[in-house]
Amino acid sequence: MRKNILNYVLLFAFLFLSLFINAQSAAADEDTGTYTTCNPDGENATRTSNDLTPRANVGTIDDRSCYANYKESILYGKTWGIYNITHNSNKQDTNGLQPRIERSLSRSQTTGVGSYAKFTGTLRILEVGKTNNTNNDGTYFMQAKGKHTGEGGSTDPAICLYLAKPVYGPDGNGNQVQVSFNIYREQIKYRGGSGAAGRDVVYLTNIAKDALTTIELKVGFKQDPADSSKKIHYADAIIGGTAFNWEIPEPERGTQSGIRYGAYRVKGGRAQIRWADTTYEKVENASSGVTITSAATGDWNTGSTWVGGNVPTINDDVIVNHVVTVERNGVGAHAKSLTCGASPAQLIVRENTSVTVTGNISLSRSVDAIIFYGQQVNGKIGTITFGGTYTSGRRTQIRKRLTQDKWFLISNPFVTPKVEHTTGHTSTKLRTNGTKLAFASYDDSKVVGSKYTYFDTGATSGQLGFFDSASTLGNAQGYSISVNAADVKDDYVMQGKQHDGSVSYALSTGGNGFNLVGNPYISYLYANDAASIADGTENILKLNGSLGSDLLVEDTIWLWDGDNGVWITKNRGGAKYHINPLQGFFVKAKSTGNFTFNKTMETHASNSDVFLKNSDNRFEIDLSIAKGKKRVSTSIRYMDKMTTDFDNGYDSSIFGGYSSSFEVYTNLVGKDSGKKLAIQSLPNVDYQNMIVPIGVNTDANSQIVFKADALNVPIGYKVYLEDRLNSTFTRLDEVDAYYTATVSEKTTEGRFYLHARTSALSLDLELLNSVRIYKSNISTLKIVGLSQGKTNVSLYNIIGEQVLKTSFHTSGSKEISLPRLPKGVYVVQLETETGKLNKKIVLE
Known part of the structure; x- marks a missing residue:
């Protein structure tokens, strides 16, 4: 017995020692x-x-x-x-x-x-x-x-x-x-x-x-x-x-x-x-669903609504013969197929819920067999996805409430619905100006001030805004709308056949190339890479942008926040974003072709607050300016693989379809292209040497307040706003930090700069190197970012001959008229009180 015990002890000690040695040594x-x-x-x-x-x-x-x-x-x-x-x-x-x-x-x-x-x-x-x-x-x-x-x-x-x-x-x-x-x-x-x-x-x-x-x-x-x-x-x-x-x-x-x-x-x-020794196997057995029929008017997710008392699952064929409601904020409704019988059969979908059907939708009631309500304050309209076909000639209806007297961009979510089904519906409360309705399409090829065409009840055939009983809304097209109701039920109504396949909108390059398109489904859509990258599904920008059909000048979408009166810019490199149901938005076309939406982009998942960031730990600065109650912002992101020049899909211009009197933007840190950026993505290194020019458009002689939301600031770094007119640096990454400035002109080019650095002190040479010199047109040289004091400018041709010399006192920016010069490479020599700078330009 003692011998056995001793053997066990020795064996245990050997195993323990082997394990210990193995754990300490490298494999x-x-x-x-x-x-x-x-x-x-x-x-x-x-x-x-x-x-x-x-x-x-x-x-x-x-x-x-x-x-x-x-x-x-x-x-x-x-x-x-x-x-x-x-x-x-x-x-x-x-x-x-x-x-x-x-x-x-x-x-x-x-x-x-x-x-x-x-x-x-x-x-x-x-x-x-x-x-x-x-x-x-x-x-x-x-x-x-x-x-x-x-x-x-x-x-x-x-x-x-x-x-x-x-x-x-x-x-x-x-x-x-x-x-x-x-x-x-x-x-x-x-x-x-x-x-x-x-x-x-x-x-x-x-x-x-x-x-x-x-x-x-x-x-x-x-x-x-x-x-x-x-x-x-x-x-x-x-x-x-x-x-x-x-x-x-x-x-x-x-x-x-x-x-x-x-x-x-x-x-x-x-x-x-x-x-x-890895192996893998799978077995796929189809679920044995049943047919479930409604027994009475009621809540979809209550057993008493259904014959047999069982709530339908994703495996069941569902027949609705009563008024069945998918209640707001509920768990949603699921079915293999959905059939709605003749009146009074109706499926009502309330706010903040969803309907998922893997197969076909068949309707007998002609007008509103399915109806979606989006009338609750802060309530998101319900969504629906289905994998089969939809009965032709039968209409789904949506009723959406908007904030009174404000303009919104909406989409047409149906197959060429009739205009009068919106304008003539008793629940649609459009604002009017004479016979013109506050419901309009957009055409960028038209002159400024006339790009929107409003439906007009007084127009005759051939006149702008004319529509009749045969007129329809365009598939995947966006529209501008504004409502006002005496009873505060500020709704609009649309109705039609839901799309059961891919939908396209024919892009135009007219004007500046901006097209107002819209979500053609009653669901959310993956907009950018972060929204769809997890499972490799398509997203709007990937399919239609530079990685897909390459139809766009920029892989960017512009959305109008009607409640706050500001543009929201989204690109491929941003945080996860889903296009809302009924949402219209702008894209900028570089060539004609079909801007395409696929049902594989659909999801029930809504967005969080559009101003919240995901937890990706990247260094990011959202710089905002406020004037009274109005606030606009621009974003600077520090990301791997980015450059200081324009990175399509990660840099985005501000919306340029028509002008805005109040906006903030950045200019490129690298080669100046004249772009005014809503989003600028920069390399995730060398922060101190990247000085970001900040531009502001506002009313002359107005007071603005700068604030910054700086996320994941690298250890030891701080975020400063430089005002070269007043020679000040203000730290903005601290709690409740702000900077108030009075602007005397409508634009502020060359005055404000953003720094990420370890101290507020800046070398004169560093500030001088941030000065931008470029041609604003064929006969004008523009210098931006000058500090206060005297500046001397000389222009030399390629053989060293001086062809221009001038001096001036200014801060911010200066335009210089060029003499008539041959095409070629020239060197601009800039001399200020802080030093000298040479930059090469090309005159064409």
């Missing part, structure tokens, strides 16, 4: 080199461009790290896939997403009992992300994925993520190193849950460094043993032989089961994950 395929963010052999053109063929690991590569590309090693008798990432190494995304090298696996797209996705493999963990904050420590090595019906979360939400956090111990030299890893399941509390409020982090087990650990993850649907009419959506994992099962909340909303694995997230340091 044969471990990267022990100096930490770097990026390496030349880690760069990749796209997320899928650098992979091995053949390879040991299953799945499609998603490489968003410039530290190292996917490689393989042979160790312990197995071939290992190597997944190494470092902090800040994601150069594929410009919206602050975490680095990753993962593999995606095709998803189980059905929700029937027995549908599942199953992944197996052998895991080794060598290193995970480390920070000074334990909440940010660790790296995900595997995750369960799957979309759901209704609103909430990202476009491609994680259901749960398996997180490895470091446990430290001494190495042979007494240094604290990662010796093992606590494994957690970060699981949603509800569909779309994110952050501390939306997810729980549950401890599962501990894995030693470099220990070979078998893994199985199965995500799928099974029958609920407590209720055979219900299903359980589950994510069951087996880690090192121990099962960790979990039931996903709101199983009725799940539409997919998917899995990704690799290495994802490193908020500090480096992560090194190894995978071998």
Whole structure:
């Protein structure tokens, strides 16, 4: 007996010593080199461009790290896939997403009992992300994925993520190193849950460094043993032989089961994950839905509304024979197909809710079988998506309330509806000016002041604004509208057939090329890359801009905030943005062609406050000016891969379809193109040497107040506004900081500049180098950014002959008339009280 005990003790000691030694020593395929963010052999053109063929690991590569590309090693008798990432190494995304090298696996797209996705493999963990904050420590090595019906979360939400956090111990030299890893399941509390409020982090087990650990993850649907009419959506994992099962909340909303694995997230340091023996299988069983018919007038999500007492699910064919309401702020309505019978059958969709139909919509009631209300204060109109066809000749109706006496840009969400169905409806309360209605189309080719054409009840055929009973609104076209009702029910009504496919608007290059287009669906649409990048779906700017059909001068959309009277500018590089249902907006065409909307862009997910930023941790400054109650702003973003010149998709001009009397903008830090920018994206380095020119248009002799919302300012840096007229620097990144200035002219070119620097003191040479010199026209040289005092200007041709010399006293900007000169390269020599500056210009 003693001998057996001694043998066990010796065996335990040997195993413990082996584990300890193994944890302290580097694995044969471990990267022990100096930490770097990026390496030349880690760069990749796209997320899928650098992979091995053949390879040991299953799945499609998603490489968003410039530290190292996917490689393989042979160790312990197995071939290992190597997944190494470092902090800040994601150069594929410009919206602050975490680095990753993962593999995606095709998803189980059905929700029937027995549908599942199953992944197996052998895991080794060598290193995970480390920070000074334990909440940010660790790296995900595997995750369960799957979309759901209704609103909430990202476009491609994680259901749960398996997180490895470091446990430290001494190495042979007494240094604290990662010796093992606590494994957690970060699981949603509800569909779309994110952050501390939306997810729980549950401890599962501990894995030693470099220990070979078998893994199985199965995500799928099974029958609920407590209720055979219900299903359980589950994510069951087996880690090192121990099962960790979990039931996903709101199983009725799940539409997919998917899995990704690799290495994802490193908020500090480096992560090194190894995978071998990977396999994947999936089973897809269609759900056995039933036909559910309404029993009485009532709430869609109340059992008594339906025959049999069961609320319809996404698998059921639904027949509505009564007035059924999807109540506001509810969980939404789901159906496989939707049929509305003859009157009184009607589906009412209230504010802040949604309807999801995977198949066809069939209507018998001719005018308003489906009606959407957007009449609640701060209420967002409900949304609908469907995957099949829509009955021709049957109309859906929307009733939308707007703020009285203000102008808005709206869209036509139907297939060529009749104008009179809006203008003649008793609930439409348009403002009028004589016989002209406050409802207008836009044509940029017309002269300033006449670009909008208002529908006119007094116009005759051939006259502007004429319409009759046959006149229709254009597909995917935007319109301007203003309402005023004596009873304060400031509504407008539209009705028609919903689009069940792609929709296009024919762009015009007339005038300055601005076109007023509109969302053609009663749903939100992915507008930019951040909104759709998670699952690779299309977005409006990607499809129609420089990465797609290349129809636009700029990958930018301009939206009018009618309540606040300001333009909102969005581009591909901004925070996630979804176009609202019924929203009209401007784009600028560089060529004729069809601006296209696809149903794959649709989502029920609404926007947060449009002025809130996402948590992408990038340095960003929103600079605003206020005059009385009116406030406008411009944005400066510091992003990887940007330049100081114009970066299409990341820099955006202010709206130029027609002038505004109050606006703030920036000019390019690099080569001046005359562009006035609403958004300027700059390199995420060398902040101190990038002085941003600020321009203001306002009434002469008015007082304006500058404020800045500075996010994620780098340590040691501060944000200053320079006023060269008054020779002042004012720090704006502190709480409640502001600067008040009186402007004597309508424009302020050359007066205001924004600095990100470690101190307010500025070298004279640095200020001189920020002076911009360019041709404003063929016979005028413009100098912007001058400090107060005497300035001498000389112009020399290419052989050194002086062809112009002048002197003046000024600050801000100065225009100089040029003599008639031959075409060619010239050098401008600028001499001020702070020094000399030479700049080259080309006269053509």
